[in-house]
Amino acid sequence: xxxxxxxxxxxxxxxxxxxxxxxxxxxxxxxxxxxxxxxxxxxxxxxxxxxxxxxxxxxxxxxxxxxxxxxxxxxxxxxxxxxxxxxxxxxxxxxxxxxxxxxxxxxxxxxxxxxxxxxxxxxxxxxxxxxx
Amino acid sequence: xxxxxxxxxxxxxxxxxxxxxxxxxxxxxxxxxxxxxxxxxxxxxxxxxxxxxxxxxxxxxxxxxxxxxxxxxxxxxxxxxxxxxxxxxxxxxxxxxxxxxxxxxxxxxxxxxxxxxxxxxxxxxxxxxxxxxxxxxxxxxxxxxxxxxxxxxxxxxxxxxxxxxxxxxxxxxxxxxxxxxxxxxxxxxxxxxxxxxxxxxxxxxxxxxxxxxxxxxxxxxxxxxxxxxxxxxxxxxxxxxxxxxxxxxxxxxxxxxxxxxxxxxxxxxxxxxxxxxxxxxxxxxxxxxxxxxxxxxxxxxxxxxxxxxxxxxxxxxxxxxxxxxxxxxxxxxxxxxxxxxxxxxxxxxxxxxxxxxxxxxxxxxxxxxxxxxxxxxxxxxxxxxxxxxxxxxxxxxxxxxxxxxxxxxxxxxxxxxxxxxxxxxxxxxxxxxxxxxxxxxxxxxxxxxxxxxxxxxxxxxxxxxxxxxxxxxxxxxxxxxxxxxxxxxxxxxxxxxxxxxxxxxxxxxxxxxxxxxxxxxxxxxxx
Numbered sequence: 001x002x003x004x005x006x007x008x009x010x011x012x013x014x015x016x017x018x019x020x021x022x023x024x025x026x027x028x029x030x031x032x033x034x035x036x037x038x039x040x041x042x043x044x045x046x047x048x049x050x051x052x053x054x055x056x057x058x059x060x061x062x063x064x065x066x067x068x069x070x071x072x073x074x075x076x077x078x079x080x081x082x083x084x085x086x087x088x089x090x091x092x093x094x095x096x097x098x099x100x101x102x103x104x105x106x107x108x109x110x111x112x113x114x115x116x117x118x119x120x121x122x123x124x125x126x127x128x129x130x131x132x
Numbered sequence: 133x134x135x136x137x138x139x140x141x142x143x144x145x146x147x148x149x150x151x152x153x154x155x156x157x158x159x160x161x162x163x164x165x166x167x168x169x170x171x172x173x174x175x176x177x178x179x180x181x182x183x184x185x186x187x188x189x190x191x192x193x194x195x196x197x198x199x200x201x202x203x204x205x206x207x208x209x210x211x212x213x214x215x216x217x218x219x220x221x222x223x224x225x226x227x228x229x230x231x232x233x234x235x236x237x238x239x240x241x242x243x244x245x246x247x248x249x250x251x252x253x254x255x256x257x258x259x260x261x262x263x264x265x266x267x268x269x270x271x272x273x274x275x276x277x278x279x280x281x282x283x284x285x286x287x288x289x290x291x292x293x294x295x296x297x298x299x300x301x302x303x304x305x306x307x308x309x310x311x312x313x314x315x316x317x318x319x320x321x322x323x324x325x326x327x328x329x330x331x332x333x334x335x336x337x338x339x340x341x342x343x344x345x346x347x348x349x350x351x352x353x354x355x356x357x358x359x360x361x362x363x364x365x366x367x368x369x370x371x372x373x374x375x376x377x378x379x380x381x382x383x384x385x386x387x388x389x390x391x392x393x394x395x396x397x398x399x400x401x402x403x404x405x406x407x408x409x410x411x412x413x414x415x416x417x418x419x420x421x422x423x424x425x426x427x428x429x430x431x432x433x434x435x436x437x438x439x440x441x442x443x444x445x446x447x448x449x450x451x452x453x454x455x456x457x458x459x460x461x462x463x464x465x466x467x468x469x470x471x472x473x474x475x476x477x478x479x480x481x482x483x484x485x486x487x488x489x490x491x492x493x494x495x496x497x498x499x500x501x502x503x504x505x506x507x508x509x510x511x512x513x514x515x516x517x518x519x520x521x522x523x524x525x526x527x528x529x530x531x532x533x534x535x536x537x538x539x540x541x542x543x544x545x546x547x548x549x550x551x552x553x554x555x556x557x558x559x560x561x562x563x564x565x566x567x568x569x570x571x572x573x574x575x576x577x578x579x580x581x582x583x584x585x586x587x588x589x590x591x592x593x594x595x596x597x598x599x600x601x602x603x604x605x606x607x608x609x610x611x612x613x614x615x616x617x618x619x620x621x622x623x624x625x626x627x628x629x630x631x632x633x634x635x636x637x638x639x640x641x642x643x644x645x646x647x648x649x650x651x652x653x654x655x656x657x658x659x
Binding site for chain 2: 052055058060062078080097
């Protein structure tokens with residue numbers, strides 16, 4: 001089902017984010033401190049989901065409720081669509097997964113999500129992080 | 133209604149470069165007001181001409197109903213879409229020369245695409261091309277955290293998908309709603325939301341099996357394995373994290389036989405496989421039973437890593453795990469990536485799917501492996517079998533015939549539909565890839581059988597847990613290990629998830645059929 005209004009909103013959001021994120025793209029450094037999310041809330045989950053969506057250029061991604069609470073690396077991959085016999089259509093997947101890393105922000109307790117593919121850094125709002 | 137899935141906007145940067153600030157406008161399509169051209173004409177000015185195939189690029193993205201705001205689309209016609217399919221097939225389909233040249237006439241893409249494949253049948257009488265599908269592009273282009281699926285964490289195997297339907301629970305995911313409800317392998321679903329599983333409404337059953345969102349509660353009546361009574365439970369859908377590698381163990385009493393259940397070649401499987409092989413190596417296993425009966429494939433590089441870890445460096449050094457081959461028009465260059473076609477080696481270092489790349493992989497150095505299979509053993513899983521056979525590792529097959537998919541696709545969007553048309557096949561180090569009918573244990577009695585391998589035809593045994601040495605297929609593997617083929621039980625290789633429906637559409641529900649796994653997005657709805 002197509003949802004034009006949603007797609008419009010997402011399109012605008014993506015444009016805005018691209019402008020924002022382009023100014024904060026940089027390579028991760030060895031000094032980056034890996035962190036994990038502490039006491040996730042609905043707001044922090046939404047912040048993470050929005051950051052991943054915007055990095056990937058999609059408007060929805062399925063994440064576990066405990067994403068990045070045990071590990072500082074997040075792996076996302078393309079949908080697995082199946083045929084009626086339950087077998088994957090793409091049994092030889094040609095689209096690669098994407099990885100993100102969570103590091104400590106400038107202030108202790110803050111979190112920055114790095115898209116490994118683009119090096120774009122996104123500060124996660126409403127989110128508290130701790131050392132892994 | 134399904135949760136809204138949204139498409140990728142990979143063109144956003146291009147839009148910005150053009151200085152467009154609106155949304156949904158610009159580019160080709162306009163914003164929902166695009167003219168829809170129907171009938172026999174093509175907006176590109178082309179008509180069907182027998183034997184003449186114009187470049188598919190001439191018709192690409194010319195849509196009878198362009199997606200609003202999607203720069204991939206521009207106004208076109210149904211004939212444009214049909215002609216794109218026809219030319220694209222002629223350019224990239226593996227068996228393009230076997231496709232009849234059919235005038236699209238008044239066909240829609242949905243009715244024309246199914247005709248654009250080889251009508252040939254295999255030696256066993258099965259269709260040569262069993263993998264010709266479409267999917268909604270928005271669905272295909274969606275993402276999920278690796279291994280995370282919305283559902284109940286319940287894997288249902290269908291013995292019959294049409295009335296009278298039969299099912300068994302194959303396994304549940306740890307820490308899932310199904311596991312919390314103590315649903316175990318061998319249980320049967322009797323009803324869902326009051327609908328009888330055997331003969332009730334497929335719509336109600338599918339809605340219950342594939343809830344539209346997380347937090348949705350449905351009522352299941354379950355009959356546990358061996359129970360004479362039923363119990364009623366409420367399952368609430370949630371985002372469930374799949375564990376693709378399970379039950380890693382040394383089998384009791386055997387001392388040196390390792391076992392692992394490997395269900396999916398997703399990114400997280402890489403690290404779990406490495407950990408599993410390290411565990412088995414430390415335990416000093418000299419034989420391995422690899423349970424891939426429910427593994428439908430995924431990343432071929434992970435299949436290569438697993439094959440290397442089983443066979444070791446001596447058997448695999450400098451050899452090919454899998455070599456893809458396109459049609460005769462594209463012998464050396466991958467026509468989709470425009471890169472030279474190169475073989476996939478046996479990777480001896482991690483490829484970085486779920487951990488650091490470049491780390492040396494552990495090895496078991498086995499010259500023989502037992503694989504437990506079913507029709508759900510497909511694609512990259514079959515490549516493990518074929519790749520090992522290509523370097524003379526003996527593969528002993530216990531179970532039933534695999535799905536027969538040495539093929540792959542670069543799925544292609546056009547006008548909102550993503551088309552899957554076989555573009556390449558994979559062959560092993562010996563140049564072999566002809567297993568369209570799958571691999572079958574040598575004593576298979578079914579008419580439809582594939583490439584015969586040593587082993588035993590054994591039905592799936594839902595009365596024992598996976599990894600239980602008494603489970604029928606595992607027991608047969610252990611018996612074969614000591615007694616050879618003479619130890620095989622009476623052939624009973626039954627196809628537990630072979631459903632009775634055939635479809636060329638992944639996004640169409642067939643009347644009365646209950647589906648074994650979500651055809652739309654198993655990453656969202658795992659039951």
